[in-house]
Amino acid sequence: MGAGKSIGRNYRIWQRIQTAIEVVYPPRCIGCGEMAASDFGLCGPCWRETPFIGGTVCHSCGAPVPGSDDGHRIDCDDCLRRPQPWAEGRAALLYQGRARSLVLALKHGDRSELAKPAARWMAQAGRTLFRPDTVIAPVPLHWSRLLKRRYNQSALLSLHLGKEAGLPVCPDLLIRKRRTPPLEGKTAAERAETLREAITLHPRRGQVLRGRSVLLVDDVMTSGATLAACSRACQAAGAADISVLVLARVAKNA
Template sequence: MAVRWLDFLFPPRCLACGAGVDRQGHLCPRCFDGLVFLVGPLCRCCGRPLPDTAVPDPLCAACHRKAPSYARLRAALAYHGVGRELVLRFKHGGRLEGVERFAIWMEQAGRELLDEAELVVPVPLHRLRLLVRGFNQAALLAQRLARRAQRPWHPSLLRRIRPTRSQQGLGEAQRWRNVRPAAFHIPAGMRPRIAGRRVLLVDDVVTTGATLHACTEVLLEAGAAAVDALALARVVREEGSGPI
């Protein structure tokens, strides 16, 4: 009955367009049809969708040329259209009721990464931004994922020490300047928790890969055995247009 009253006071709304839906944390059929789930064949390293191929575990041209610092990246959705709207409403609009569903999609996209993860760590927000926003969307996702896969997680092991500008609206070169490894820090006392472990870094969205790269560098420098990354959504670039 309590849930009914809650639905009465806060009628369930589509997570992407705001239209009325029958259950909290869902999308309307039109928006759901507009989502692009990233399913194989994918580059075994960066997770970029590849044209149909008979090759098992294919590698894209960009990763073949230069392996990224992270071991593997996977994301549930393409970051455009409805997928982008969904992430923006989650992040900036505080539409948190979808987090459980997002974690299920991410678990499906990154099952192997989760199974092998020895520590789950969210991409951190600077404390001032956390104060303003009131939540770290990456930490909410990391917590749900770790709980579902029964993996240890730590919300504040990796810290953002420079209040970087929001990445929104920045060009690619500006984004790389904005999030250099120096923007992140792991306190000395936390390092033993990372040493020799396979770390799974969790974020809501990967656009240029600059944040992911900076966090990976810092984790490897602190002794992580390897770093995988799992995101709710990612920009999907054409094959041959460079790595994420």
């Protein structure tokens, strides 16, 4: 009984401390900096301006598709024309408007704190992909880009996603053995050729992967070429099943 009272008293003290902190440092919207209802959240206007993906989606890439979910697999036109080398894929946001600003802030704006709420949105979008034998792995950066940027945004998303999903994370499961040029403006075929044999399994991580399901994580999916290169590296190393989860999806019909 005494221990219970002590725990209750400590909890009430913690609540008062939290209240005092919120008075001095009220929660701010991660999108615009205005006051928000909670830490690491969006204010009402920013929430309405952020294009979360909902409803019926392509089972391969997570892009929204018309119609209703009838329980059968649905693939968008792009994925039907060019099947992806992974089993399933999901995305939390459409890469436009407020979502694009948040992704760019995380990727290039030194806003690493955005990874935590972003991973929460991804966990919601990708909840059907989480299996007990799954290991989460980020799309790798070349060491030269990592040195310049100081962190891999996909690795940060993976670490927070692992906590949300209760799954293990292997941040260096894959390595980018050569630096590739930017993919912006390239066709899907050009992207695939640029990334050919650029990504491989870390030589010391074979035992982590063999026979297990892998969930690949990235910030943005455009054509899927980078995730495809990662998937093929995992397949070659003996992965049992591969899925992908991204923060934002570039959709042609968006």
